[in-house]
Amino acid sequence: MFIGQGFDAHRFAPAGSGKELWLAGLRWDGDGIEGDSDGDVAAHALIDALLSAAHLGDIGTLFGVGRDSVGAGRHGADMLRTTVAHLAEHGFVPCSASVALVGNRPKIGPRRAEAEAVLSDAVGCRVSLTATTTDGMGFTGHGEGVAAIATALVERCHG
Known part of the structure; x- marks a missing residue:
């Protein structure tokens, strides 16, 4: 078994x-998140954790970077399913994962x-979700954006 960690942070898009x-595979009320994809920091951090555990690089390695990348315009849950398929192609299967969101909203x-169910379905194993604030400190505390840190456990497939 192998463990990996991932992190992502994005600013909120301007009003209007x-x-x-x-976020966490779900559509929420409010202004969106900046990014080439949907900006789902929970999914992106989880992707990095899964890839890290399998020594397969990071989200940029798999999906590229920028408006013309493979990940551009995609939703986090879809990107997670692609990541899990990539892991399987390299002989790994997710066993367990956890995501902690850092921000004031939502x-x-x-x-x-509901979010845990969507993430768990996309990854194929149990994913727990927690959330916290930074008590007014930093860009998440000032309401400028949201961040996430994730940990994932993967196992090498036998056979």
Whole structure:
């Protein structure tokens, strides 16, 4: 078994930008997140954790970077499914994962079970989701953006 860690952070899009707010595989009310894809920091951190555990690089290695990348315009849950298929091609399967969101909004508690179900379905194993704030410190505390850190455990497939 191998463990990996991932991190991602994005700023919120300006009000009226038309960007949708996607986080932990779900659509939320409010201004969206800047990024070439949907900006889902929870999914992106989880992708990095999975790839790190399997020694397969990071999200940029798999999806590229920029508006013309393979990941441009894609939703986090779809990118997670692609990542899990990539892991399988290299002989790995996810066993367990955890994501911690850092930010003032949206409030995760009321939809935590729904988000965990979406992430778990996309990854194929149990994914837990927690959330915290930074008590007004830094860009997440000032409400400028949101961040996530993830840990994933993968196992080498036998046979």
